[in-house]
Amino acid sequence: MATVSPTPLLKDELDIVIPTIRNLDFLEMWRPFFQPYHLIIVQDGDPTKTIKVPEGFDYELYNRNDINRILGPKASCISFKDSACRCFGYMVSKKKYIYTIDDDCFVAKDPSGKDINALEQHIQNLLSPSTPFFFNTLYDPYRSGADFVRGYPFSLREGVPTAVSHGLWLNIPDYDAPTQLVKPLERNTRYVDAIMTIPKGTLFPMCGMNLAFNRELIGPAMYFGLMGDGQPIGRYDDMWAGWCTKVICDHLGWGVKTGLPYIWHSKASNPFVNLKKEYKGIYWQEELIPFFQSVALPKDCTTVQKCYIEISKQVKAKLGKVDDYFNKLADAMVTWIEAWDELNPSGNISAKIPNGASK
Amino acid sequence: MSLSIKDDEIDIVIGALRPDLTSFMSEWRPIFSRFHLIIVKDPDLKEELKIPEGFNLDVYKKPDIDCLVGTSTSTIFSGYSCRYFGYLVSRKKYIISVDDDCYPAKDNKGILVDAVAQHITNLTTPATPFFFNTLYDPFTEGADFVRGYPFSLRSGVQCALSCGLWLNLADYDAPTQALKPEERNSRYVDAVLTVPARTLMPISGINIAFNREVIGPALLPSLRLGGEGKFRWETMEDIWSGMCVKVACDHLGLGVKSGMPYVWRNDRGDAIASLRKEWEGVKLMEEVVPFFQSVRLPREATTTEDCVAEVANVVKEQLGSKDPIFARAAKAMVDWVMLWKSVGSSTSSPGA
Numbered sequence: 001m002a003t004v005s006p007t008p009l010l011k012d013e014l015d016i017v018i019p020t021i022r023n024l025d026f027l028e029m030w031r032p033f034f035q036p037y038h039l040i041i042v043q044d045g046d047p048t049k050t051i052k053v054p055e056g057f058d059y060e061l062y063n064r065n066d067i068n069r070i071l072g073p074k075a076s077c078i079s080f081k082d083s084a085c086r087c088f089g090y091m092v093s094k095k096k097y098i099y100t101i102d103d104d105c106f107v108a109k110d111p112s113g114k115d116i117n118a119l120e121q122h123i124q125n126l127l128s129p130s131t132p133f134f135f136n137t138l139y140d141p142y143r144s145g146a147d148f149v150r151g152y153p154f155s156l157r158e159g160v161p162t163a164v165s166h167g168l169w170l171n172i173p174d175y176d177a178p179t180q181l182v183k184p185l186e187r188n189t190r191y192v193d194a195i196m197t198i199p200k201g202t203l204f205p206m207c208g209m210n211l212a213f214n215r216e217l218i219g220p221a222m223y224f225g226l227m228g229d230g231q232p233i234g235r236y237d238d239m240w241a242g243w244c245t246k247v248i249c250d251h252l253g254w255g256v257k258t259g260l261p262y263i264w265h266s267k268a269s270n271p272f273v274n275l276k277k278e279y280k281g282i283y284w285q286e287e288l289i290p291f292f293q294s295v296a297l298p299k300d301c302t303t304v305q306k307c308y309i310e311i312s313k314q315v316k317a318k319l320g321k322v323d324d325y326f327n328k329l330a331d332a333m334v335t336w337i338e339a340w341d342e343l344n345p346s347g348n349i350s351a352k353i354p355n356g357a358s359k
Numbered sequence: 360m361s362l363s364i365k366d367d368e369i370d371i372v373i374g375a376l377r378p379d380l381t382s383f384m385s386e387w388r389p390i391f392s393r394f395h396l397i398i399v400k401d402p403d404l405k406e407e408l409k410i411p412e413g414f415n416l417d418v419y420k421k422p423d424i425d426c427l428v429g430t431s432t433s434t435i436f437s438g439y440s441c442r443y444f445g446y447l448v449s450r451k452k453y454i455i456s457v458d459d460d461c462y463p464a465k466d467n468k469g470i471l472v473d474a475v476a477q478h479i480t481n482l483t484t485p486a487t488p489f490f491f492n493t494l495y496d497p498f499t500e501g502a503d504f505v506r507g508y509p510f511s512l513r514s515g516v517q518c519a520l521s522c523g524l525w526l527n528l529a530d531y532d533a534p535t536q537a538l539k540p541e542e543r544n545s546r547y548v549d550a551v552l553t554v555p556a557r558t559l560m561p562i563s564g565i566n567i568a569f570n571r572e573v574i575g576p577a578l579l580p581s582l583r584l585g586g587e588g589k590f591r592w593e594t595m596e597d598i599w600s601g602m603c604v605k606v607a608c609d610h611l612g613l614g615v616k617s618g619m620p621y622v623w624r625n626d627r628g629d630a631i632a633s634l635r636k637e638w639e640g641v642k643l644m645e646e647v648v649p650f651f652q653s654v655r656l657p658r659e660a661t662t663t664e665d666c667v668a669e670v671a672n673v674v675k676e677q678l679g680s681k682d683p684i685f686a687r688a689a690k691a692m693v694d695w696v697m698l699w700k701s702v703g704s705s706t707s708s709p710g711a
Contacts, residue, residue, distance in 0.1 A: 134561075152644070
């Protein structure tokens with residue numbers, strides 16, 4: 001029987017980014033799993049408020065004043081009064097990996113009653129390859145107890161680097177406002193013991209509540225858009241980042257996984273408040289999805305930044321007519337990349353476009 | 360939200376590769392006994408079939424096959440492909456097929472899995488191939504579409520094919536099982552999901568169900584390995600057929616689901632023995648997968664038969680010269696469409 005090597009801690013290679021407007025009491029429950037890591041707290045809302053961080057955590061904290069000071073005029077691309085501000089944390093991090101989690105997410109239990117170390121599972125997901133070109137019916141073939149099924153070509157069994165690990169939620173599911181209104185009591189009690197690669201060419205709704213990614217690979221694509229105060233839309237920040245990220249990962253030959261780990265999502269946000277935030281998004285996404293499904297990135301877009309700038313041009317050209325918001329968003333996307341490159345000057349990961357199987 | 364399906368809309372088709380079906384049928388009795396069964400005996404099998412009493416079934420053997428399709432054609436139904444004869448002669452809307460070495464499985468709570476009921480649920484609730492739902496099947500109890508899932512895509516499309524999974528002996532190829540002789544699948548994944556449009560996968564014939572009215576002709580015997588044997592490790596016929604089905608479904612806007620139900624697959628055979636015997640299937644997949652990923656069907660192909668005929672054409676043109684096995688497969692596909700039209704078409708076939 002092959003021995004399973006323990007998952008590396010990566011404590012000096014991973015930052016945990018947490019947006020908050022309230023408090024960080026939830027960290028107490030995560031202490032056994034999070035304490036070795038450096039935290040980046042992005043404080044949204046009133047910067048004069050003091051956010052208390054539990055004792056014993058190593059962290060840096062940024063409020064709106066810090067964001068304005070560090071980015072100057074480019075701070076306009078960072079949302080205010082919306083958890084989208086978390087992407088500022090991605091930008092200032094110096095680590096290879098990011099794990100981001102919401103402050104109403106707690107440790108879940110697996111079916112045997114054991115506490116789930118979500119961070120460890122995310123690390124396993126990121127450190128093992130993805131398989132976007134052909135679907136494995138037994139899900140993640142690199143997990144112990146699983147493998148590639150009959151018919152899976154051997155030439156595709158090495159997989160590709162994993163850029164994103166998208167975790168799920170027990171208890172309060174990530175539903176939109178209309179669904180919350182219709183099913184206010186629905187709780188997710190189903191523990192699906194699987195991780196899988198989302199196939200190339202397929203889009204998905206990426207939730208930022210329990211998300212990890214390889215910042216060195218895909219960081220610049222994880223811009224969470226213009227949301228919240230002064231903006232016509234909210235609760236589409238992670239969606240936007242997810243669609244841009246997936247298109248770029250598909251283009252550059254990297255994988256996106258979804259499934260385990262689960263966290264326990266404790267707080268159901270107010271569906272009426274959510275409806276007001278999402279309202280425009282619900283209409284706009286009918287345009288956005290065909291847009292992202294048809295984005296074609298030219299071969300000379302070999303870095304994430306180049307891909308992202310190209311997408312911003314296409315956003316302006318094709319979505320500007322849906323609403324002027326998209327013109328502003330396209331500009332903000334460019335500002336984001338400029339700010340990213342200023343704060344992270346060391347270099348771009350250039351990917352050789354794989355001669356993989358076509359879509 | 361599944362429609363209520365009458366038992367007489369369902370046929371259970373079993374390909375008998377081993378003569379003694381007593382324990383197989385007894386184990387499945389609680390689940391199968393309500394339904395009509397079609398048992399097709401592998402024409403190469405010499406021994407008499409042993410089938411317990413108390414089932415509503417029709418059994419087809421070599422003479423029956425010869426009679427219906429002629430002795431030269433009946434060779435296409437040898438081995439695991441015998442089940443396709445059952446698909447051909449059935450007149451029911453839904454077909455469920457499991458290998459004769461598979462038994463009912465138990466779920467995580469220790470409850471016997473009604474594989475038939477789960478397959479029917481999969482086939483009668485919509486599929487969602489155009490956008491991935493991170494909570495898997497949104498139509499199942501306790502789940503729904505997540506935030507960010509476009510509303511215009513929430514009604515889904517008709518599901519044509521339901522691919523189940525296997526506990527214990529998973530459907531690995533011979534090299535994989537030979538490398539890990541003790542490995543058994545013990546992970547019960549409580550999910551059904553739609554395989555996205557334009558995404559291909561290895562569709563195993565071991566535990567499968569489909570809407571015959573809608574996709575029947577695309578499940579076909581055509582790719583036969585030179586050394587094809589009587590163990591799944593020694594075949595690729597279902598994998599090939601599955602590629603055709605998925606391409607046709609993607610083109611026609613139909614869905615394919617994968618996941619539950621599980622069946623318990625008994626240990627059988629020796630992977631190392633199969634490994635020594637047959638690399639051919641494994642090598643062929645290197646050609647087969649990129650080929651199917653590049654197939655684009657013309658707009659004029661509006662029925663499943665059209666799709667199969669078109670794929671056959673492209674196989675002949677692009678793969679025929681690489682290996683005679685593909686040229687033979689292409690011809691077999693064309694012959695199958697003709698056979699389906701003459702023998703397989705039901706009297707009440709709905710227009711495309």
